[in-house]
Amino acid sequence: MRGGGFILAAAALLALSACEIKDTSGGSSGEPSAGAAGPPPMPQPVTLADRPEAEAGERLYVEHCIMCHGDVGMGTGLLARRLQVPLLEARGDLTADYVIQAARMGIGNMPQIPRGEVSDEELEQIADYLAAGPHPAGQMPAAAPAEGEAQ
DSSP, X not given: OXXXXXXXXXXXXXXXXXXXXXXXXXXXXXXXXXXXXXXXXXXXXXXXXXOTTOOHHHHHHHHHTHHHHSTTSHHHHHHHTTOSOOOGGGOSOOOHHHHHHHHHHOBTTBOOOOTTTSOHHHHHHHHHHHHTOOOGGGSOOOOOOOTTSOO
């Protein structure tokens, strides 16, 4: 049984040595080097407070749709894989009927939007708003310069 204990101890030592964190910055503090940039900050969501002049269709779009179809939403990211203009507000080729059908039936990865969540009247207002596009509010924001870069 002594041999089994030696093998177990060797395996544990090997496992612990694999977990060692290497400091490649030349320092030994364990802190990231000054030149290492972390991930960018989380984007702020678009809310009605950002668009105080929004009218009915735009207000409903911001309330119900922009979380996925805004500039950082998953719907925009998926549409960007196959469309030149992925932001729905920036498109000029949407018809109200298409928007209603896509919302009620679902399309691609977009789920169906039930009447209990968005009424027919509300969806019609959203569809009319998108069909009247492109809208200036739908333009992608310019990338902010990184900290320390000239503007």
